[in-house]
Amino acid sequence: MRNSLRPILTVGGPLIAGMLVATTIVDAAFGVAGIGSLLVQSVDRLDFPVVQAIVLLVVTVFLVVNTAVDLLEPLLDLRLAAGEAAR
Secondary structure, eight states: OHHHHHHHHHHHHHHHHHHHHHHHHHHHHHTOTTHHHHHHHHHHTTOHHHHHHHHHHHHHHHHHHHHHHHHHHHHHOGGGSHHHHTO
C-alpha cells in the first residue's frame, strides 16, 4: 500500500495545485464573481498592485502544494530517507 501512494502523491499533488490555479481562468471565462474576474478587471483598469497580489497568491498556493509533496515523499518511500541519501 505504501509503495502505491508515492506515484499518486507525485502526480496528484501538482495536479491539485494546477486545478487550484486553473480556477482563476475558469472564473474569468465563465464570468463568475471570483479571483479570476477580479484579475481581468484589474488588468483592464491597470491596477497593478491587485494584479501582483493575485499572481503572488496563485504562485504561493502552487509552491506550498509542491513543497508539501516534496516533504511527504520521504515519508512514503524509505529509500528517500535522510540516512539512505548519505550512503
